[in-house]
Each structure stands twice: as C-alpha cells, then as structure tokens.
Amino acid sequence: MSGLRERQKAMRRQAISQAGVKLFERQGFQSTTIEQIAQEAGVSAPTVFKYFGSKHEILVEMLQEGDARAISDARAHIAEMDDPLDALCYLEKVLVDQALAMMPPAIWRELLLHVLSGGQSGLPDSYKRMNDILRGEIAALLRDLQAAGKLRADLDVDLAAFLLNDYSHLQLLRLTSTEPLDLETHRKQVRLTSGLILHGMAPPRHDEPAKGRPAKGGPR
Structure with missing residues (x-):
C-alpha cells in the first residue's frame, strides 16, 4: 500500500x-x-x-534534473577528449540540450532576462543553491582537465567556472531569443568565443611560435 x-x-x-x-x-x-x-x-x-x-520551486526542480543529466553526460565523455576546447564546447552543448529538453525557450527567455538583469537577488534561495551546485560541478570538471595537463596548472578554476556559467547563461538567452532556434550558429559562436577565452588574447612568447606559423628557423 x-x-x-x-x-x-x-x-x-x-x-x-x-x-x-x-x-x-x-x-x-x-x-x-x-x-x-x-x-x-x-x-x-x-x-x-x-x-x-512556490512556483519558483517547480522551475528549480526541473533545472536540477537537467543539470544533473548534463553533468553526468559530460563526465562520461570529456575525459576522452584531447583538445580542451572540444571539452568546453561539449560541456556547453549538453547543458543547453538538457536545458531545452526541460523547459521551452519562452520560459528560458523570461527567466534569463531576470537573472542577467541583476534580478537574481529576487530569486529564491533554492535557485541560488542550484546555481552554486552547477558552478561547483563545472569547477570539478575543469579540475579533472587541469589534472590531466589539458589546462594551465595555475588556472583559477573557481573563477573560470564562474565565468563559464555566466557566459553560458548569456549564450542561452541569445539562442532562445531567436525563432526558430539556430543551434548551428549558436554552437559556432560558442566555439569561437570559448577558444578566445581558452587561448587568451596575449601574443605568444618569443620562444613560442604563433599558432599556425612555423617557429623561427623551422620548416617553411
């Protein structure tokens, strides 16, 4: 019974x-x-x-379920990827795929506008806790990449996870603001921007060749 x-x-x-x-x-x-x-x-x-x-709790429960599935998927596949850019893009892909599987774009637009406009202070503690948990999971994935030598040893992983989480919110808002959803353009933009974040904007050191160029004295 x-x-x-x-x-x-x-x-x-x-x-x-x-x-x-x-x-x-x-x-x-x-x-x-x-x-x-x-x-x-x-x-x-x-x-x-x-x-x-509250009605917020309905959203939070669904978001937690989607995040858990995405992180589990990422953990199962990212370790196999030699290129850290592929790993970052895959993480973003599964987070977006699960987000859209859990809630329609119209709801995401409304929620993300509230979050990104600084309205997070008005969101329930459960949402903030959920977002903190997600950032912690992203940080753990980055530490795995760092331990495998795929990211800088001196990388501030917690800061990187914070930036990636905020960036993912912004990109998801841009994606859900288009009708129909243009996932192909979205993922190209994510890869370009993630590459910029990953490789930085500083020029190579004198003892390092620029990407795509041979080292001085090397083969032409």
Missing part, C-alpha cells in the same frame, strides 16, 4: 509540474499564479503548496 501511495504522490507532483510549465509557456512565468496551476492540474492550491513551496 505504501508503494502505491508513493507512486500516486509522484504522479501528482509530476502533474503539478507539467501544469506549471504549460502555463508558464502560455502566459508567462510572472503572470502565472499558484491558483491557476492548481486548476490546470486538477488539484487545490494547498495541494500545490504541499509539493512545491
């Missing part, structure tokens, strides 16, 4: 979550109320609050 009750709870939770996302996409996140979500899911407002503390 307890197993049946748990399945029923899980089904009700999923129904509430799906109802919320449906309304967020149709009329916008800010305009959607708990009462409307309850009506769409066929339950009472107190029942919604029993499963989710």
Whole structure:
C-alpha cells in the first residue's frame, strides 16, 4: 500500500509540474499564479503548496534534473577528449540540450532576462543553491582537465567556472531569443568565443611560435 501511495504522490507532483510549465509557456512565468496551476492540474492550491513551496520551486526542480543529466553526460565523455576546447564546447552543448529538453525557450527567455538583469537577488534561495551546485560541478570538471595537463596548472578554476556559467547563461538567452532556434550558429559562436577565452588574447612568447606559423628557423 505504501508503494502505491508513493507512486500516486509522484504522479501528482509530476502533474503539478507539467501544469506549471504549460502555463508558464502560455502566459508567462510572472503572470502565472499558484491558483491557476492548481486548476490546470486538477488539484487545490494547498495541494500545490504541499509539493512545491512556490512556483519558483517547480522551475528549480526541473533545472536540477537537467543539470544533473548534463553533468553526468559530460563526465562520461570529456575525459576522452584531447583538445580542451572540444571539452568546453561539449560541456556547453549538453547543458543547453538538457536545458531545452526541460523547459521551452519562452520560459528560458523570461527567466534569463531576470537573472542577467541583476534580478537574481529576487530569486529564491533554492535557485541560488542550484546555481552554486552547477558552478561547483563545472569547477570539478575543469579540475579533472587541469589534472590531466589539458589546462594551465595555475588556472583559477573557481573563477573560470564562474565565468563559464555566466557566459553560458548569456549564450542561452541569445539562442532562445531567436525563432526558430539556430543551434548551428549558436554552437559556432560558442566555439569561437570559448577558444578566445581558452587561448587568451596575449601574443605568444618569443620562444613560442604563433599558432599556425612555423617557429623561427623551422620548416617553411
């Protein structure tokens, strides 16, 4: 009997979550109320609050699930990549793929505009904790690349993870602001910009050849 009750709870939770996302996409996140979500899911407002503390919690739960899948995918494949640029681009790819699998572009546009405009202070603590966890996972992946000699030994990994996470938010906003989504152009831009971040803007030292040019005295 307890197993049946748990399945029923899980089904009700999923129904509430799906109802919320449906309304967020149709009329916008800010305009959607708990009462409307309850009506769409066929339950009472107190029942919604029993499963989710606020409508933000519906989004956070979905984002956590997508992030977990993306990080697991990245861990399974990045270690095999010799080029750190390939690794960074793959990480961004799986994060975006999972983000779009969990929530439609319209919801991402609204959420990311709020986050990138400095509105994160108004987001619930659960969202901030989720984002901190994601940055920590990105940092752990970068440390693995660093330990394998694919990144500089003196790299500030935590700062790099912070920058990559913010950059990913910005690129996702740009992607979801186009209709239809232009993933091919998005990924080309990500690779160009990630390469700039990875290799830097400083010229090569005198004892190092510029990329694509032979060293002095070397073969022509």
